[in-house]
Amino acid sequence: MSPTASGYAIDLQNVTKIYRRRVHALQDVSMRVNRGEIFGLLGPNGAGKSTLVKIMVTVVRPTSAHGTILGHAIGHKATLGRVGYLPENHRFPRYLSGRQVIEFFSALAKADRSMRKKRAAELLDLVGMTAWADTQISQYSKGMLQRVGLAQALGANPDLIILDEPSDGVDPGGRRDIRQVLLHLRQQGATVFINSHLLSELESVCDRVAILVGGKVARQGSVNELTMPKQCYLFELESPTWPAVAATFVGAFDLGAPPAPGRPARGWLQDKSWCEFDGIALRVGRTEAANVQDIIDALRKNNLVIRRMQLIRPSLEDLFFEAMTDLTTQPAALSGARPPPLSGRS
Amino acid sequence: MSQTLALIWDAYRDLNSRRMFWIVLILSALVAASFAAIGVTSTGFKIFTWEIPSPILNSKELSPGDFYKSIFLNYGIGFWLTWLATVLALISTASLFPDFLAGGAVDLYLSKPISRLRLFLTKYACGLLFVGLQIGCFCGASFVVIGLRGGAWEPGIFLAVPIVVLFFSYLFCFCVLIGVWTRSTVAAVLLTFLFWVFTFGVHTTEVTLLTFKLTEESAAARLDKLIQSDQERLANWQRAKATRPTTQNSDYVTMYQNDLKSDRAKRQDMHGSFVRPHAIFYDVKTVLPKTSETVALLERMLISSARLEHVARDRQDDSENSSAELNGNPIPMRELQAEIRSRSVGWIVGTSVGFEAVVLALAAWIFCRRDY
Numbered sequence: 001m002s003p004t005a006s007g008y009a010i011d012l013q014n015v016t017k018i019y020r021r022r023v024h025a026l027q028d029v030s031m032r033v034n035r036g037e038i039f040g041l042l043g044p045n046g047a048g049k050s051t052l053v054k055i056m057v058t059v060v061r062p063t064s065a066h067g068t069i070l071g072h073a074i075g076h077k078a079t080l081g082r083v084g085y086l087p088e089n090h091r092f093p094r095y096l097s098g099r100q101v102i103e104f105f106s107a108l109a110k111a112d113r114s115m116r117k118k119r120a121a122e123l124l125d126l127v128g129m130t131a132w133a134d135t136q137i138s139q140y141s142k143g144m145l146q147r148v149g150l151a152q153a154l155g156a157n158p159d160l161i162i163l164d165e166p167s168d169g170v171d172p173g174g175r176r177d178i179r180q181v182l183l184h185l186r187q188q189g190a191t192v193f194i195n196s197h198l199l200s201e202l203e204s205v206c207d208r209v210a211i212l213v214g215g216k217v218a219r220q221g222s223v224n225e226l227t228m229p230k231q232c233y234l235f236e237l238e239s240p241t242w243p244a245v246a247a248t249f250v251g252a253f254d255l256g257a258p259p260a261p262g263r264p265a266r267g268w269l270q271d272k273s274w275c276e277f278d279g280i281a282l283r284v285g286r287t288e289a290a291n292v293q294d295i296i297d298a299l300r301k302n303n304l305v306i307r308r309m310q311l312i313r314p315s316l317e318d319l320f321f322e323a324m325t326d327l328t329t330q331p332a333a334l335s336g337a338r339p340p341p342l343s344g345r346s
Numbered sequence: 347m348s349q350t351l352a353l354i355w356d357a358y359r360d361l362n363s364r365r366m367f368w369i370v371l372i373l374s375a376l377v378a379a380s381f382a383a384i385g386v387t388s389t390g391f392k393i394f395t396w397e398i399p400s401p402i403l404n405s406k407e408l409s410p411g412d413f414y415k416s417i418f419l420n421y422g423i424g425f426w427l428t429w430l431a432t433v434l435a436l437i438s439t440a441s442l443f444p445d446f447l448a449g450g451a452v453d454l455y456l457s458k459p460i461s462r463l464r465l466f467l468t469k470y471a472c473g474l475l476f477v478g479l480q481i482g483c484f485c486g487a488s489f490v491v492i493g494l495r496g497g498a499w500e501p502g503i504f505l506a507v508p509i510v511v512l513f514f515s516y517l518f519c520f521c522v523l524i525g526v527w528t529r530s531t532v533a534a535v536l537l538t539f540l541f542w543v544f545t546f547g548v549h550t551t552e553v554t555l556l557t558f559k560l561t562e563e564s565a566a567a568r569l570d571k572l573i574q575s576d577q578e579r580l581a582n583w584q585r586a587k588a589t590r591p592t593t594q595n596s597d598y599v600t601m602y603q604n605d606l607k608s609d610r611a612k613r614q615d616m617h618g619s620f621v622r623p624h625a626i627f628y629d630v631k632t633v634l635p636k637t638s639e640t641v642a643l644l645e646r647m648l649i650s651s652a653r654l655e656h657v658a659r660d661r662q663d664d665s666e667n668s669s670a671e672l673n674g675n676p677i678p679m680r681e682l683q684a685e686i687r688s689r690s691v692g693w694i695v696g697t698s699v700g701f702e703a704v705v706l707a708l709a710a711w712i713f714c715r716r717d718y
Contacts, residue, residue: 095363
């Protein structure tokens with residue numbers, strides 16, 4: 001069922017932030033996060049990710065913004081009681097223990113006293129910090145602080161959890177644990193919004209992602225939706241010659257001469273699917289095995305030996321770098337209009 | 347309410363974790379304990395077993411209770427609480443807001459369902475809690491010492507708590523403004539001390555100019571009287587000279603004419619040169635917090651509540667009887683004291699609290715409007 005406008009956990013429309021009347025941190029950012037999903041926000045440094053997150057939790061005031069968080073206007077203070085937040089480079093009071101951190105910030109989120117105590121114990125157990133619960137956090141490692149930080153964000157049993165770089169400084173084991181917690185939260189019906197640099201991590205847990213570049217949303221959608229237009233079949237050929245390839249796909253390529261290194265020949269087949277030849281491998285923008293049988297036949301007919309054939313699925317990293325290099329920052333709907341880069345993952 | 351309580355409880359834990367809090371508390375305890383080390387005898391007073399003769403501080407002039415209350419007033423409040431302990435408290439609390447506003451710390455608070463203004467004001471109140479606790483403990487200890495050693499159980503001592511907290515709040519609000527504005531503890535401490543010196547300087551200058559003004563006014567009034575007397579005597583001698591012209595009469599007329607001329611010349615030189623500068627400094631002082639006068643209020647209130655009027659009267663008599671002079675003119679101490687005492691509690695506290703409100707409003711505005 002498609003969520004209604006008020007049914008979104010986060011529904012941001014035209015969020016703009018201009019610092020000191022000069023720096024355009026965010027430009028008309030629109031983003032929707034469904035309830036009960038894990039949503040990933042990625043982008044290079046300075047893309048405006050943290051600014052966007054801070055606007056959602058009222059730490060930064062937007063220059064202009066419309067939309068809702070959990071059905072209430074952005075900036076509605078009471079709603080923040082239902083939002084858990086872990087900031088990047090957080091600094092908890094050094095004189096508190098892990099348990100006190102969770103209880104204190106739960107109290108600020110207006111959680112009941114009895115619930116705070118019970119919940120703190122549960123959360124410490126969830127993040128594997130029970131043994132260190134009553135130790136002052138000044139003695140914690142970075143990874144332990146992140147675990148307690150995550151528990152703190154969950155203290156008031158929020159409906160929406162916003163995590164800014166939750167895996168920052170955490171070892172691989174800790175990252176796996178955090179991933180498990182996020183999946184557990186999704187199972188419980190909570191919405192999780194993660195801002196992270198770790199693309200592989202986002203890819204493994206996020207239902208949907210948005211890529212922010214230069215203060216604008218460059219891509220937005222589910223990982224599958226975003227990568228589908230970039231999927232292709234790769235045919236690695238045995239000593240192919242340009243005349244043979246050109247003869248196989250007459251009129252398809254934009255080059256009359258053999259492709260130079262780094263400058264593949266690109267074109268369109270008769271069924272409007274894209275194709276690309278870099279001198280060794282041929283890529284065709286089709287995703288079904290049944291749809292590439294004619295390509296195999298054509299190659300074999302022209303005595304081109306197929307050494308390897310593989311379905312290529314671009315990774316989130318590929319999308320990320322493509323969005324970064326795409327200076328025009330095309331909207332998500334148009335993504336896939338151009339052939340994908342050479343790198344990829346099967 | 348649970349949020350406010352959580353913030354207050356957190357502030358207490360924060361203070362507890364600060365070494366300076368305990369250092370000041372221990373020093374306060376030592377100061378209070380030192381009162382117990384001082385005893386009063388019929389010939390003077392003694393520190394432990396060392397006797398110091400004094401014509402004023404002895405059991406004939408002062409009862410043991412009044413003796414300890416006067417020590418509490420002069421040294422406990424006047425020296426320890428309003429100077430040394432305040433300096434230590436400022437150093438200790440100056441980092442409260444800069445630490446709170448550090449990246450990654452303030453985000454955690456602002457992302458909770460609590461308004462920025464409430465957060466700011468609660469944090470500010472928590473800063474004052476530091477001084478409140480310190481003074482409360484000091485007054486409690488002094489109350490016990492004065493009760494046990496002097497036999498006077500004087501609850502009026504606890505008036506020091508609100509008044510010294512009020513005095514501290516004048517400085518702390520400025521410290522908070524600088525802390526919120528610059529987010530630097532060092533800047534907050536240094537500029538607050540500078541501000542304190544400035545207000546003290548304005549206060550001292552105003553009192554000095556008032557002394558000059560009153561001395562001049564007093565001298566002018568004296569000269570006016572003298573001129574009037576010269577004129578009367580001259581008129582008498584001129585009448586005598588007219589009816590009985592003698593050499594002696596003529597000499598007196600000449601002498602009084604010269605005196606009158608000289609006094610008139612002196613009077614002409616006095617044209618209220620301190621009135622305008624004093625008015626300017628008084629106006630400047632009006633908008634500034636009155637730290638010294640607020641503490642003096644405590645003295646006023648404690649003296650009356652602790653039935654120490656005679657201590658105050660003696661002190662006033664001493665200053666009135668002093669032979670201090672300014673440009674050869676005696677300082678009218680009685681008028682000076684009367685003028686200073688005529689300044690109402692409303693003026694002293696009202697204008698100071700007004701200043702505090704403006705500074706706090708500015709700091710709150712910066713805090714509430716800023717992006718973190």
